[in-house]
Amino acid sequence: METVGSESGEVQDAETENAEPLTEQNAETETQQQTQEGEPAVQAGVLAAEEEKSQNHWGYTNLGIAHVDNHLNIRQEPNENGKLVGKLPKDAACEILGIENGWAHITSGKVEGYCSTDYLYTGSEALRRGQEVASMIAIVNTQTLKVREEPNTDSVVITLIPQEEELEVVEVMDNGWVKFLLDDEEAYVSGEFVDVEERLEKAVTLTELLYGQGVSDVRVDLVQYAKQFVGNPYVWGGTSLTNGADCSGFTLSIYKKYNVSLPHHAASQAQMGTKVSMSEIQPGDLVFYAKNGNINHVAIYIGNGQVIHASSPKTGIKISSVNYRTPAWARRFL
Structure with missing residues (x-):
């Protein structure tokens, strides 16, 4: 105490x-x-x-929710050839500013643009879906x-x-x-x-990930590669980026693409590479977490104070703050 x-x-x-x-x-x-x-x-x-929630429906006055399996594209202009400016994940919310010719003008998070109304819950359907998710x-x-x-x-x-x-x-x-x-x-x-x-979840911009200066192309590529697996399942003992991986299985499989061989064990990974201070970490570095002094989790730093990791059976592969737990240390492999 x-x-x-x-x-x-x-x-x-x-x-x-x-x-x-x-x-x-x-x-x-x-x-x-x-x-x-x-x-x-x-x-x-x-x-x-x-x-x-009852007064303004989670902060939205005209709620829309993405009715897709993965992501809904948000474009700069209301047509399929419009420049892509962001993505609205499955069941994420937006404020509908107007609808014309099958396109909704929306804002969500830091994104403003247009998306097809074919893939939006609106009105009472949006409220019902919002209560579910x-x-x-x-x-x-x-x-x-x-x-x-x-x-x-x-x-x-x-x-x-x-x-x-x-x-x-x-x-x-x-x-x-x-x-x-x-x-x-x-x-x-x-x-x-x-x-x-x-x-409710919000949209993400295409430039939301901040890398900082001096970050190599391979690090940027690694982060973008890892992010495509967000939402996939956590499976204890697994190494599949699509069918399920645990924390060290996820880092193992991501790094395998970049010709770095890692063991399927977070504590073992924590002893490899070059140790770096948390103030000097760069996208692609591995961040380790401990319980009672023993390493029991690993994540990949992706910049902007965030990590991507196979978190738990409930949440799967997700993005979190690097400080969602107190980091033990970080290691560099690239």
């Missing part, structure tokens, strides 16, 4: 990073503080999310939040996650804690330090 620290003259909760080791003198302090980690704050967040997200609202194995402050801390990190919620528990999947394992955070809301 951790003590209650002080920040800006106010009491700082035991779930934040600056907490100190528990001593006899401060043991009672944390016990008292636990009563403040309960239900009201997170339940209020859930109610606020429900109220907002919306994800509940918890956004960290404190500087650093502890992730625990069990929903209480006596439980082991698995990792730390930074402010504004987004977690896909499995369950908001009656005791005020929030359950989510950390890779393929259940984990918990105190509901007092997250804002819970429902959300």
